[in-house]
Amino acid sequence: MARRLRSVDLDFVESAPVRLVFAADVSAPPDTVYRALADDVEGWPGWFTQVTAALPLDGGAGRDVRLRGGIAFRETVVATDPGERYAYRVDRTNAPGMQALLEEWRLTPAGTGTRVQWTFAADGSALFRFTLRRARGAVGRSFRDAVRNLDRRLSAAAA
Template sequence: MAHRLRPVGLDFVGTAPVRLVFARVVTSPPGAVYGALAEDVTGWPQWFPAVSAARSTDDGSGRQIRLKGGTRFEETVVAAEPAKVYAYRVDVTNAPGVRALVEEWRLAPDGSGTRVQWTWAADGTAAFRLGMKAARPGLGRAFRDAVTRLDRRLGSTHAP
């Protein structure tokens, strides 16, 4: 059963009760990474294996995401600065226990590549918060694998 989450802004990324932060350097340039995140939303399942379907809504100001296993999200984009940051807030989900959720992808040049930092900021019931902290290693692996796949996917588009 889907339920509406508390509307929070980008500042929630720094204040959320549960903050999981992961980072990795990839060889792709920031503009290419940003393009895959923000402009090619339907391409997410090709590089982020947990995502089974993704599409932009409301002329790019929203997203609908479905994860493998059936979890669904209706999201609002809260930050979109090309080659720098892409963030979205979950407005509606069928995931139990969550009350607020923002994901932020922050990009920074690193040599000829990009430092990609993903912050997963959430609030929820005590059981949800405990479960998310326990899920940290799995989310970290999912992030590393996804960003590695994304970098490989982008490799052919920015090769000299």
């Protein structure tokens, strides 16, 4: 059953006990990437293969997200800076050992495209923190694959 996590603010992205930070470039401009992240929540499974379902809640103020393997998140959006940043914290989850999670997507112009930086800021039991640190490579691959898929999706939509 889903458990309530510790409520964290946006500054948790800098102070979390475990911070995984990844970056990759896409050819679409920041405003287009932002719309894919914040406005097309239901489209996430089409490019982020770990996501099996994503539904916006409360007019975009929250999200319900399901991942492969049965992990579920109820999230609150904590930052919506169009073309620059999209961030959300997890309020409830069935993931074992997790105590707090905030994800931030930063978008910066990179030539005619966008540099996408994703920070996965988390806290949890000692075993959770250890496991997450050991999974850095797999999480990074998942992010890079997702951004590559998003780039293809946005390029096809623009054509």
